[in-house]
Amino acid sequence: MLSCKQLTELVTDYLEGKMSLGERLRFQMHLGMCKHCRAYLRQMKLTIETLGTLPTEPIPEGVRDALLQRFHSWKR
Amino acid sequence: MDELPRDDRDLVARLREGDEAAFTSLVERHHGALRRLARTFVSSDAAADEVVQDTWIAVLDGLAAFEERSSLKTWIFRILVNRAKTKGVREARTVPMSAMGSDDEDAAEPAVDSSRFNDRGMWSAPPLRSDAETPAKLLLRKELVAELERAIDQLPERQRRVVVMRDALGWSSEEVCNVLELNETNQRVLLHRARSRLRALLEDYQANR
Numbered sequence: 549m550l551s552c553k554q555l556t557e558l559v560t561d562y563l564e565g566k567m568s569l570g571e572r573l574r575f576q577m578h579l580g581m582c583k584h585c586r587a588y589l590r591q592m593k594l595t596i597e598t599l600g601t602l603p604t605e606p607i608p609e610g611v612r613d614a615l616l617q618r619f620h621s622w623k624r
Numbered sequence: 625m626d627e628l629p630r631d632d633r634d635l636v637a638r639l640r641e642g643d644e645a646a647f648t649s650l651v652e653r654h655h656g657a658l659r660r661l662a663r664t665f666v667s668s669d670a671a672a673d674e675v676v677q678d679t680w681i682a683v684l685d686g687l688a689a690f691e692e693r694s695s696l697k698t699w700i701f702r703i704l705v706n707r708a709k710t711k712g713v714r715e716a717r718t719v720p721m722s723a724m725g726s727d728d729e730d731a732a733e734p735a736v737d738s739s740r741f742n743d744r745g746m747w748s749a750p751p752l753r754s755d756a757e758t759p760a761k762l763l764l765r766k767e768l769v770a771e772l773e774r775a776i777d778q779l780p781e782r783q784r785r786v787v788v789m790r791d792a793l794g795w796s797s798e799e800v801c802n803v804l805e806l807n808e809t810n811q812r813v814l815l816h817r818a819r820s821r822l823r824a825l826l827e828d829y830q831a832n833r
Binding site for chain 1: 642644647648651652655656657659660673677680681684685734735736738741744745746747750751752753754755757758759760762763769772773787791792794797812815816819820822823826827
């Protein structure tokens with residue numbers, strides 16, 4: 549049977565869909581029986597989602613205006 | 625290479641005609657992502673801003689010759705990566721080693737510290753349950769945002785680029801491999817290491833706050 553330690557190394561392959569059917573079944577069987585690994589997978593997903601919602605800085609007005617000016621002179 | 629999407633073709637045509645609204649929307653759509661990616665190559669926000677501005681100028685200069693063999697997005701980001709690499713190389717001579725990411729990308733670092741498992745590889749110090757947490761709740765804590773940004777900054781450089789593109793910018797693995805010139809397996813290993821480190825940070829944060 550897959551150990552918890554092994555599962556933590558396979559979690560990205562799992563999330564990326566890069567497992568054979570057999571590996572996937574072993575992974576899911578372990579998850580079904582192990583609440584700690586379910587918590588681990590949940591944390592990993594939370595990490596990914598959190599990274600996906602990190603705020604991005606809006607473009608500074610000065611930079612945007614400078615680029616627009618550049619665009620105008622480029623047009624001509 | 626995929627054929628140029630129709631939206632792209634329309635946009636390129638409008639840009640070539642000098643349509644200001646088209647240019648503004650292009651800049652607004654990509655600027656934040658360009659800046660975030662640039663920052664993974666250079667060591668300061670100011671240097672990243674410079675790279676992004678140079679990129680937009682190069683985009684304008686190259687638009688007439690853009691051959692529509694890749695998507696507009698891929699083309700723009702490739703220009704950025706080339707400029708950022710050049711800038712990063714120049715910077716590397718002046719930046720102290722301690723300020724650069726450690727270069728241990730090929731070392732086999734475990735996803736989770738081995739001390740947390742027993743000798744059969746089962747959890748002895750299991751992860752915290754975080755069922756009630758959501759990204760929105762976590763990101764309300766400004767200090768966590770700052771800590772995450774710092775942790776991203778301190779990842780080895782290839783891990784940093786891959787995790788930023790995949791998870792912060794939401795790109796597909798194919799797009800990332802394409803722009804960073806990595807093979808899919810390498811990309812996945814780098815992503816795994818980066819995500820594992822950032823997960824550990826988030827867990828520490830939840831445990832200690």
